Amino acid sequence: MASLVRKLEQFVRLSPVDHAILNRASTERVRHFGPRVDIVREGEKPKDVHLILSGWACRYKQLEDGRRQVVAFFLPGDICDVNVFILREMDHSIGTITQVAVADLSREFFDQVAAGHPRIVTAFWWETLVNAAIQREWTMNLGQRTALERMAHLLCEIWLRLRLSGLTKGDSCDFPLTQGDLADATGLSKVHVNRTLQELRAAGLIVLKGKTLAVPNLDRLMEAGLFNPNYLHMDHEGRQLDAASITDTAVG
Amino acid sequence: MASLVRKLEQFVRLSPVDHAILNRASTERVRHFGPRVDIVREGEKPKDVHLILSGWACRYKQLEDGRRQVVAFFLPGDICDVNVFILREMDHSIGTITQVAVADLSREFFDQVAAGHPRIVTAFWWETLVNAAIQREWTMNLGQRTALERMAHLLCEIWLRLRLSGLTKGDSCDFPLTQGDLADATGLSKVHVNRTLQELRAAGLIVLKGKTLAVPNLDRLMEAGLFNPNYLHMDHEGRQLDAASITDTAVG
């Protein structure tokens, strides 16, 4: 729950009671999954909302002939879909990338929040709106950007989201995605993902080896990806994010 | 408001009071726009939520070099973004396609709904979740489908959404999108949109002339677009949509 609270508090200041509520929700009903495993499958009835406590996961859709599109990555602190259970069936699947710990949030939890915890409601709306904005940006990414821009853009996004949750150290971070994952997320072939990564490496924009990514110069990577961070809505009401607020935020 | 209520009631039965609330919200503060005009611009502070009363509009994003991506189409009865005003600035623009009438919904309106009208809250969550699902499907469309599939898929979606709001007559409907609009939405060039439409016409899947689209055989068009309507979540709690429920729903 550390990552979730840290993230939400970038946006709304939560009360001690709010903290307690979130803390409780994210320690009850925790499940663990291995890597490369489905948490939820398309067609199932949505039952709970999933909060990623640790590990990476993704949301994906698949065509009958096997073509697969990753439509979102979930990092620690991400909520899969606030209030999904009002829908009859899932229109996509959620699968793990690495080992993952998930907290299941019930309908009752959301009812309770809606009834008496307006700041959490606002924070969840913010989460929902940002996720929608990310999905739009992915549409833009796939529709208009070249392979190189697209890849750079995706890496910038992941980088900033990790940094917001305190999951980067210096200029590097864990990066468990395979080239196949990146291909499914960018709509490129694996071969072309490989070519594109080589190009980014050759330009000195990334250092990607094993399961670690380093970004020596974020500004240059952002330029290459035509990346404008506005859609992440990482600031609020005049509170700007700077290095200090990112690294110093105390977390209950 | 007719289209909005008709649509929402596919999902939740609203009380007479709910009707009155929605009716009031959509008759106060109505604005009219000409075709090809911006309603909201990227970077602005979101002030109200927009409900499209009549006409077609779109949500789009643009890169500095002019590349433009339409990330959503708005049809009558669509709400642009429930609760956007909690964000500091818009990450995209909203522009009209045709003449458009818009009702502006205030923060106070949403507070009032949240406080005392749980069915409307649920209905708005449904609207939000469906819009998110549509955006995901667009990501899939751009990332995995060929030009022909992509175009067929888009046309199926628009067709079904129009039908849900009672805006089709028989097998045809108004269709004000230019090939340029379709290009911006599908991520294809205008030339290739033209080629693709020719191909759909030659296959007898669509009849598109002037500003009118006819779909002689929806099932075949859906096959061509690998279209699975599940993501539109047009049914709920065992209530299936059939021809009757679509055409006979009484609207206040």
Next chain:
DNA sequence: TGATTTCAATTACGCATGTTATCTTGCGCA
């Protein structure tokens, strides 16, 4: 420790789609 599988790298070749350009058709407006 070797066997097995997954992931990354690389090459050769083909095609779906983009680009540029020109021409035609349709349509709003004086």
Next chain:
DNA sequence: TGCGCAAGATAACATGCGTAATTGAAATCA
């Protein structure tokens, strides 16, 4: 009624990216 411009159609040519196939390097596991 016809001018003027936007939208649609068509053709010739260019290319970014996909496909298929092979090899090598890591990770996983018996």
